[in-house]
Amino acid sequence: DSGVTQTPKHLITATGQRVTLRCSPRSGDLSVYWYQQSLDQGLQFLIQYYNGEERAKGNILERFSAQQFPDLHSELNLSSLELGDSALYFCASSVEGGGTSTDTQYFGPGTRLTVL
Amino acid sequence: DAKTTQPPSMDCAEGRAANLPCNHSTISGNEYVYWYRQIHSQGPQYIIHGLKNNETNEMASLIITEDRKSSTLILPHATLRDTAVYYCIVRASDDYKLSFGAGTTVTVRA
Numbered sequence: 001d002s003g004v005t006q007t008p009k010h011l012i013t014a015t016g017q018r019v020t021l022r023c024s025p026r027s028g029d030l031s032v033y034w035y036q037q038s039l040d041q042g043l044q045f046l047i048q049y050y051n052g053e054e055r056a057k058g059n060i061l062e063r064f065s066a067q068q069f070p071d072l073h074s075e076l077n078l079s080s081l082e083l084g085d086s087a088l089y090f091c092a093s094s095v096e097g098g099g100t101s102t103d104t105q106y107f108g109p110g111t112r113l114t115v116l
Numbered sequence: 117d118a119k120t121t122q123p124p125s126m127d128c129a130e131g132r133a134a135n136l137p138c139n140h141s142t143i144s145g146n147e148y149v150y151w152y153r154q155i156h157s158q159g160p161q162y163i164i165h166g167l168k169n170n171e172t173n174e175m176a177s178l179i180i181t182e183d184r185k186s187s188t189l190i191l192p193h194a195t196l197r198d199t200a201v202y203y204c205i206v207r208a209s210d211d212y213k214l215s216f217g218a219g220t221t222v223t224v225r226a
Contacts, residue, residue: 002159033213043160043203043216056212090159097212104150105214107159 003027004093004108012114018079021111025072025093031055032074033094033105034066038087049074050097081115088112119143119206125221134191136220138204141185146209149180151189153200154219160203163189194224 003026013019025032034046045058049068060066063081068074078085089112092105121139128134140149150165164171164178166187171178177190191198203219 002161004159031212035214042218043154043214045213045215048212058213088157092159092214104162104165106162109159110157112157 002106002108004091004106006089006091006108006111008111009109010112010114012116013081014116015081015083017081017115018077019081019113021076021078021089021091021113023074023076023091023093023108025074025091026106029093029095029106030072031094031097031103032068032072033092034060034074034076035090035092035107036087037090037110038084041087043090046076048097055097078113083115086113086115119147119215120204120217122202122204122217122220124218125223127223127225128191128194130196130224130226131193134194134198134222134224136189136191136202136204136222137186138189139186140204140206143184143206144208147206148209149178149184149187150205150207150214151176151178152203152205152214152216153198154203155197155200160216161200163202194222196224196226198222199224 005024030051037043046060048056066076088110090110092107151163152160154160180187201219
């Protein structure tokens with residue numbers, strides 16, 4: 001158990017819909033990262049938040065957005081869903097946000113999104 | 117563009133040491149080598165990381181060559197529960213993200 005929690009574990013929805021994935025980081029961690037894992041793309045970095053502020057962006061679609069709240073939990077919002085958005089979505093957390101050798105990312109169990 | 121090269125798959129016998137190679141010939145001075153594993157669609161699990169010295173923890177040992185162009189992850193006594201995809205990742209100290217490649221699928225056989 002990494003200490004990172006994600007809800008829900010599974011999500012099934014239809015094309016065109018909007019969903020919200022939630023992540024609670026490990027106690028004391030200030031950074032949250034979101035990754036997407038699809039069959040054809042592998043694990044890809046989407047976005048990072050550090051202490052409430054966006055810090056880095058990866059291959060995140062404009063239909064996707066995220067935020068980190070004052071209690072440090074984070075939500076990933078996916079809208080206008082397409083079949084190709086079906087994937088595993090992982091959240092990770094770390095104490096800081098990059099820049100030190102101790103900044104290890106710990107991953108949650110993931111949310112499996114199925115778009116029908 | 118991939119910074120690391122790993123064999124796509126390897127088998128090892130239960131109870132034996134598993135040696136997982138990784139090539140990172142273009143590694144820079146400020147880049148660390150990280151190893152994660154992913155067991156059947158679970159969240160990636162951190163194993164170990166290092167800069168230039170060999171490292172050991174309760175899970176594994178990391179051996180980095182002197183020129184830092186390659187490394188080996190050693191699982192000292194593989195068990196069936198070590199069956200997973202193992203990812204070798206090169207990450208700069210100022211890089212926020214982890215860039216995962218295809219990894220090595222390790223199958224531990226009884």
